[in-house]
Amino acid sequence: MLANEIYEILKKEFGDGILEFKEEAPSDPYISVEPSKIFDICHTLRDSSELMFDYLMCLSGLDLGESLGIVYHLYSFKHTHKIVIKTTVPKETPTLPSVMHLWRTADWHEREAFDLYGMIFSGHDNLIRILLPYDWEGYPMRKDYNEPEEYHGMRVPY
Amino acid sequence: MGLLNRLDDPFEGGGIILGKVEDLLNWGRSKSDWYLHFGLACCAIEFMALNASHFDFMRFGTIPRTSPRQADFIMITGTVTLKMADRIKILYEQMSEPKYVISIGSCSNCGGPYWEHGYHVLKGIDRIIPVDVYVPGCPPRPEAMEEGMIKLQKLIREQALFNGKDRIEELEAKKALKI
Amino acid sequence: MNETKKIQLEYSQMESDRMRLNVGPQHPSTHGVLRLEVEIDGEIVTEVIPHIGYLHRCFEKHCEKMTYPQVIPYVDRLDYISAMNNEWPYVMAVEKLLEIKVPEKVEYIRVIMAELNRIANHQIAVATFGLDAGAFTPFLYFFRDREYILWIMEKCSGARLLFNYFWIGGLAHDVYPSFKQEVLDAIKQVRKTNAEVMNLLIYNKIFIDRTANIGILPADVAINYACSGPTLRGSGVKWDLRKDDTYSIYNRFDFNIPVGKGEVGQLGDCWDRNIVRMYEMEESCKIIEQAVAQMPDTGDVKEAIPAKLRPPKGAEIYQRAENPKGELGFYVVSNGTEKPDRIKARGTSFVNLSVLPVISKGYMFADLILILGSIDIVLGEVDR
Numbered sequence: 082m083l084a085n086e087i088y089e090i091l092k093k094e095f096g097d098g099i100l101e102f103k104e105e106a107p108s109d110p111y112i113s114v115e116p117s118k119i120f121d122i123c124h125t126l127r128d129s130s131e132l133m134f135d136y137l138m139c140l141s142g143l144d145l146g147e148s149l150g151i152v153y154h155l156y157s158f159k160h161t162h163k164i165v166i167k168t169t170v171p172k173e174t175p176t177l178p179s180v181m182h183l184w185r186t187a188d189w190h191e192r193e194a195f196d197l198y199g200m201i202f203s204g205h206d207n208l209i210r211i212l213l214p215y216d217w218e219g220y221p222m223r224k225d226y227n228e229p230e231e232y233h234g235m236r237v238p239y
Numbered sequence: 240m241g242l243l244n245r246l247d248d249p250f251e252g253g254g255i256i257l258g259k260v261e262d263l264l265n266w267g268r269s270k271s272d273w274y275l276h277f278g279l280a281c282c283a284i285e286f287m288a289l290n291a292s293h294f295d296f297m298r299f300g301t302i303p304r305t306s307p308r309q310a311d312f313i314m315i316t317g318t319v320t321l322k323m324a325d326r327i328k329i330l331y332e333q334m335s336e337p338k339y340v341i342s343i344g345s346c347s348n349c350g351g352p353y354w355e356h357g358y359h360v361l362k363g364i365d366r367i368i369p370v371d372v373y374v375p376g377c378p379p380r381p382e383a384m385e386e387g388m389i390k391l392q393k394l395i396r397e398q399a400l401f402n403g404k405d406r407i408e409e410l411e412a413k414k415a416l417k418i
Numbered sequence: 419m420n421e422t423k424k425i426q427l428e429y430s431q432m433e434s435d436r437m438r439l440n441v442g443p444q445h446p447s448t449h450g451v452l453r454l455e456v457e458i459d460g461e462i463v464t465e466v467i468p469h470i471g472y473l474h475r476c477f478e479k480h481c482e483k484m485t486y487p488q489v490i491p492y493v494d495r496l497d498y499i500s501a502m503n504n505e506w507p508y509v510m511a512v513e514k515l516l517e518i519k520v521p522e523k524v525e526y527i528r529v530i531m532a533e534l535n536r537i538a539n540h541q542i543a544v545a546t547f548g549l550d551a552g553a554f555t556p557f558l559y560f561f562r563d564r565e566y567i568l569w570i571m572e573k574c575s576g577a578r579l580l581f582n583y584f585w586i587g588g589l590a591h592d593v594y595p596s597f598k599q600e601v602l603d604a605i606k607q608v609r610k611t612n613a614e615v616m617n618l619l620i621y622n623k624i625f626i627d628r629t630a631n632i633g634i635l636p637a638d639v640a641i642n643y644a645c646s647g648p649t650l651r652g653s654g655v656k657w658d659l660r661k662d663d664t665y666s667i668y669n670r671f672d673f674n675i676p677v678g679k680g681e682v683g684q685l686g687d688c689w690d691r692n693i694v695r696m697y698e699m700e701e702s703c704k705i706i707e708q709a710v711a712q713m714p715d716t717g718d719v720k721e722a723i724p725a726k727l728r729p730p731k732g733a734e735i736y737q738r739a740e741n742p743k744g745e746l747g748f749y750v751v752s753n754g755t756e757k758p759d760r761i762k763a764r765g766t767s768f769v770n771l772s773v774l775p776v777i778s779k780g781y782m783f784a785d786l787i788l789i790l791g792s793i794d795i796v797l798g799e800v801d802r
Contacts, residue, residue, distance in 0.1 A: 107514050107515050107517055107730075107733055107735060108732070108733045108734050108735060109734065109735055109736055135641055135642070136641055136644055137644055138644065138736070138738065138745070138747060138764065139736060139747050139749055139762065139764040141749050141760075141762035141764075142762075143751065143760055144760070152749065154736045154747070154749070158641060158655075158657065161662065161663075165736070184642060184644065185639075185642050185643050185772070186642070186643045186644035186769055186772060188772060189768065189769070189772045197478070210471075211470060211471060212359075212470065212471035212474040212801055212802075213322070213359060213471060213474060214321065214322045214471070221358050221359070221476070221479060222478060222479060224482075226358075228358035229358070232321045233321070233324075233325060235321060235324055235361060235366060235367060236362075236366065237321070237358065237362075238362075239349075239350060239354045239355065239362045276446070277444060278446075278450065278451075279450075279451055279473065280450075280473055280475075280495075280498065280797075280798055281495055281498035281579060281580060281798065283450070284498060284499060284542070284579060285578070285579055287542075287561070288561060288564070288565070288568075291557065291558055291561030291562070292558045292559075292561055292562040293561070293562065293565050303446075305445075305446055317473075318473060318475055320471075320472060320473060320474055320475065322471055322472050322474065323443065323451060323472045323473070326443060326444060330444065352480075352491065352492065352495070353475050353476065353480070355483070356476060356479050356480050356483045357475060357476045357479075357480070358476055358479065359474050359475070359476050360475055360476065377580065378578075378579055378580065380578060
């Protein structure tokens with residue numbers, strides 16, 4: 082199934098929840114959606130018989146300046162089609178629903194996004210830091226992050 | 240090589256040589272060093288190659304140990320992150336004197352390629368423990384690691400044993416310089 | 419399984435205290451600096467919590483600060499056992515953003531290098547898996563043969579482990595005159611040792627007893643956890659990016675996708691995941707032979723390397739390729755300058771490791787080490 086057909090299906094079901102569809106070479110075609118609807122949209126994407134996106138390839142966080150972006154790359158084993166779902170959340174209240182219970186692989190991906198960008202995935206069972214130490218302060222992949230002078234008595238800068 | 244040179248030219252009558260006990264002990268110590276292998280990153284793979292058939296690290300008399308209490312020296316092979324640094328310090332402190340450190344690879348020497356933007360990388364293991372031998376490279380070839388081992392053996396052979404203060408002073412001086 | 423179940427049943431009728439045990443972060447069997455918090459009930463594992471991040475080297479931060487070609491050495495250091503395979507999806511992603519057509523000869527050299535590196539990776543994987551099970555000899559055999567492959571790569575790129583050989587649009591250096599012959603010689607050696615190891619290790623009764631019927635990963639769980647590579651194929655799913663989402667020139671070669679069949683135990687156990695790696699080495703040999711035969715002798719490997727590297731603003735791409743461990747993907751976002759806006763690496767081992775707590779529950783503690791070994795992780799890629 083092509084990306085614009087997937088967009089039509091989603092648009093029919095969710096209406097205003099789907100914001101934009103863009104297809105422009107060389108980029109992958111993507112659909113941007115409302116953050117609050119992400120769980121329902123992903124549920125449809127996974128379970129609808131014509132979509133069947135059973136494989137979450139990648140979940141990435143992005144820093145877009147004023148807001149934070151989350152990108153889902155999905156793939157279907159059965160229909161061998163791909164789609165990219167994008168959503169943005171404001172930096173002050175970066176909360177959106179977790180998709181961990183749809184694809185278990187999202188568990189660690191979401192923890193990583195929380196660790197590096199500080200997004201809060203509501204409904205995640207165990208949203209704690211994964212890569213950095215548990216007592217680390219700040220979200221290092223944000224563009225305005227300054228690295229600390231000292232950690233546990235060790236100097237950090239060169 | 241104080242002792243071995245004397246072996247070539249023993250006193251007549253056979254079987255008797257004169258030498259310092261220190262030399263004898265150092266000779267023995269330098270030929271059987273047990274190490275605590277601290278495989279951290281890419282260098283650990285080269286270290287595995289060093290242990291395998293082509294390079295055969297064990298011919299230096301080294302035996303890998305997994306407990307710091309049985310080890311003479313520790314090999315830091317790879318990038319030391321801040322999360323890991325505390326553990327390395329604990330393990331180093333558990334080793335009994337005399338103890339040595341070989342730092343293998345640019346990362347543990349000075350941060351390597353991660354020196355500038357690595358917010359979570361410790362820029363040099365010598366910020367937390369004193370280092371005896373540095374082996375540069377990213378990753379160093381197995382031959383370079385062997386040379387590091389030869390350097391350490393030389394260091395052990397030339398060490399003053401019975402004047403323990405020397406060693407301690409030496410360490411203090413090193414600490415003062417590096418941190 | 420019956421044996422374990424029986425012991426489990428006996429244990430469940432007894433009153434017991436549970437114990438929490440730390441494995442790692444410095445432990446020879448965790449294949450790096452992984453820390454496992456294990457809760458055990460006698461000898462039975464009841465819970466495993468992996469703690470990762472002990473090798474978090476800020477890869478993604480470095481990508482934002484470096485130019486596109488400068489990122490390649492950092493990409494090498496993700497999965498440091500198979501560096502050539504790591505470079506490939508990254509350079510492919512940037513080439514697609516810039517719409518560069520790579521010369522024919524470069525494609526062939528890339529295929530040969532990537533497949534050689536796949537063999538080297540699987541050799542380490544099987545060797546260390548053997549070590550976990552207590553077999554030392556295959557380790558020595560495989561490391562002896564791995565050197566022959568590394569010598570070829572060293573002659574081409576100048577490095578033994580981290581190559582920086584695939585450049586955007588081409589290669590760092592051309593291959594040397596006797597390249598083809600040496601590659602064929604190395605393959606011959608690989609095949610010889612594989613046949614030996616098949617008898618010595620894989621079909622050894624002790625090894626089968628240790629690895630069969632433990633760590634069973636059903637196919638639906640594997641897909642839900644987005645496992646890929648031999649971990650997924652061991653569960654019987656015939657899925658390989660080289661065939662199913664083909665890239666480069668892989669459609670020109672004739673090769674099979676080996677899958678686990680549950681030959682000695684249940685489908686998807688540790689033994690199945692391991693045998694897939696052994697068969698894959700043979701398939702790689704086949705691909706290399708065909709590539710060597712088809713490879714053109716003439717051609718400039720540097721002709722398509724762009725002088726200026728500025729992908730269009732806002733362009734983004736997710737490019738994946740079949741790493742020896744599974745699907746390695748790079749999500750590259752451009753902002754119109756010579757530095758990328760964001761690069762996210764979808765680490766294969768990172769994703770594959772997340773399935774460990776599920777498949778290791780209920781087995782003996784000593785089996786946990788084997789289950790971990792059968793997933794074949796590299797911590798550089800887990801922590802990035």
